[in-house]
Each structure stands twice: as structure tokens, then as C-alpha cells.
Amino acid sequence: MAKIAASTLIERPADVIWRFVTDFSRAPEYDPNIISVKQTSEGPLAVGTDFELTDKKVGKAMFRTIEYDPDRKLTWVVTSPGAFEGSKHGIILEDVGGKAKLTITWDLKLGGLYWLLGPYLALGMKKSTGAEVNGIKRILETGAPF
Secondary structure, eight states: OEEEEEEEEESSOHHHHHHHHTOGGGHHHHOTTEEEEEEOSSSSSOTTOEEEEEETTTEEEEEEEEEEETTTEEEEEEOSSSTTTTOEEEEEEEEETTEEEEEEEEEEOOOGGGGGGHHHHHHHHHHHHHHHHHHHHHHHHHOOOO
8 A cells, every 4th residue: 555664874883773672662752652562472572473552543553573683674564453454564774884774664554444544644654654763863862752
């Protein structure tokens, strides 16, 4: 339906950024729409790990890790029924000589009649994804949350 990506260069090593973005309890610090993110399956982060996200706009959503390459790439798929079921959300890190390029992606798959709202939802997701990467950059470079 719609592919969305936002990137930024962060003046921190990739491993520092990776530890920060995979500490999901910190997500509300850089994304004001997120209330909480909790792992709901046992064990360390890996392919198959499940999460529950509570968002101010969407409510609760379930995600499952479908791709995991430590310090480089993480992809989830929305598993909860509803408008976004099957959508993919990803984090990609690229080392750039002591700094890192952070890219956050969405591949939106809208179910039911939600596809009619596709352009509107994609615009909102694009804005939100940009704010998310900028929030991460701001915290990691200055220590200042949103």
C-alpha cells in the first residue's frame, strides 16, 4: 500500500544507538504517541519475539519480530487484527565512520475499508516516523527528550 522511510545521521556509534532503540521501555521518550512497549514472549530478542505496544492514537497493537540482525536490522509485523494487520515496521542501522545512519521504515498494509484512508494515514505515518528518528537523534546527541 505505502512505503514510508525516515533517516538521520546520529553522532554516536551504531552499537550505542542499537542498545537504545532496542530498549523498548524507552520508546515513550522519543515518540510522544507511545504509552508503552512490552515484550510478551519469553527469552531474548530474536525472530519470533512478540510485543504489545500501547499507543495514544491506535490503542493496543501486537507485533512479532520477523527479522533480526543485531546492531543492523530489526523488522516487526503487526499481528493484531485491524487496520494495520500485516504492516511491517523496521529499524536499520548503518555504520558511517563512528557515526550511524538510522532509518525507520513502515510498509503499510491496510485491511478492510481502511485502504480508503490510505493517503491520509500514510501522510500521518510519514510525519510520525520523521518525528521518531529526530527524537532518537535529539536524545542520543543532547540527552533532551521530546
